[in-house]
Amino acid sequence: xxxxxxxxxxxxxxxxxxxxxxxxxxxxxxxxxxxxxxxxxxxxxxxxxxxxxxxxxxxxxxxxxxxxxxxxxxxxxxxxxxxxxxxxxxxxxxxxxxxxxxxxxxxxxxxxxxxxxxxxxxxxxxxxxxxxxxxxxxxxx
Amino acid sequence: xxxxxxxxxxxxxxxxxxxxxxxxxxxxxxxxxxxxxxxxxxxxxxxxxxxxxxxxxxxxxxxxxxxxxxxxxxxxxxxxxxxxxxxxxxxxxxxxxxxxxxxxxxxxxxxxxxxxxxxxxxxxxxxxxxxxxxxxxxx
Numbered sequence: 351x352x353x354x355x356x357x358x359x360x361x362x363x364x365x366x367x368x369x370x371x372x373x374x375x376x377x378x379x380x381x382x383x384x385x386x387x388x389x390x391x392x393x394x395x396x397x398x399x400x401x402x403x404x405x406x407x408x409x410x411x412x413x414x415x416x417x418x419x420x421x422x423x424x425x426x427x428x429x430x431x432x433x434x435x436x437x438x439x440x441x442x443x444x445x446x447x448x449x450x451x452x453x454x455x456x457x458x459x460x461x462x463x464x465x466x467x468x469x470x471x472x473x474x475x476x477x478x479x480x481x482x483x484x485x486x487x488x489x490x491x
Numbered sequence: 492x493x494x495x496x497x498x499x500x501x502x503x504x505x506x507x508x509x510x511x512x513x514x515x516x517x518x519x520x521x522x523x524x525x526x527x528x529x530x531x532x533x534x535x536x537x538x539x540x541x542x543x544x545x546x547x548x549x550x551x552x553x554x555x556x557x558x559x560x561x562x563x564x565x566x567x568x569x570x571x572x573x574x575x576x577x578x579x580x581x582x583x584x585x586x587x588x589x590x591x592x593x594x595x596x597x598x599x600x601x602x603x604x605x606x607x608x609x610x611x612x613x614x615x616x617x618x619x620x621x622x623x624x625x626x627x628x629x630x
Contacts, residue, residue, distance in 0.1 A: 359533040362512020363540020369504035371548040376497045378558030383595040388619040400498040407502020412602025415510035425605040438611040440586025442618020448579025452593045461545025469572045470580040477584025482524040
């Protein structure tokens with residue numbers, strides 16, 4: 351557990367929780383990122399701009415942190431470009447089919463104490479554990 | 492207008508949280524999912540920190556009749572655990588385990604000016620669109 355960073359993890363998590371709380375308190379919306387992002391393409395025109403603004407804010411944070419913060423995030427992947435694309439496709443498809451992702455089910459849904467979200471979070475965590483075990487210790491050995 | 496600015500601020504905070512906690516790094520996420528390797532439990536504390544805030548705060552927020560900037564709360568009314576939820580969450584988890592990116596981190600990682608997050612985001616959006624094309628055509 352030499353990489354464990356408990357303090358920055360808790361602070362970062364609390365910021366995410368605060369972000370979700372503000373969005374609910376002021377706009378009445380759930381901070382589910384897959385829903386916000388996909389809505390930019392599929393929702394009626396009047397329901398798009400706030401989604402775009404939210405996404406722009408997320409990208410701007412990344413840019414500010416990378417260039418002014420202690421950051422230094424690198425272009426890393428453990429898999430080939432093809433697997434990266436397949437994995438990303440599954441994330442997108444699965445998030446819509448399951449009605450949410452780590453933020454919508456994990457952060458917000460559990461915040462609402464929704465059984466559906468608690469089940470979804472357990473299922474995708476378990477699937478993630480099994481996949482990483484196979485990729486790193488069976489295939490990658 | 493006000494609600495668009497609030498969305499921008501909320502997005503900034505969300506992205507900052509992902510950067511501070513290093514969840515925008517796929518390696519950090521995969522190290523959490525790698526229980527039998529050099530396990531890094533950080534992601535559990537990120538979820539714990541976030542859920543600690545939302546569980547307390549959402550309860551207070553929902554005591555209000557309506558949100559501050561709009562007429563009503565738009566919440567999911569579905570509460571059912573069905574095959575779609577289980578299959579969707581499984582596919583999501585498999586993809587997540589393959590790449591270490593989920594939708595939030597990949598958007599923020601776009602701001603780092605790297606190429607992989609861009610490919611990942613485009614393929615993720617393709618996943619949204621194919622799902623819509625296959626299952627939501629009646630909408």
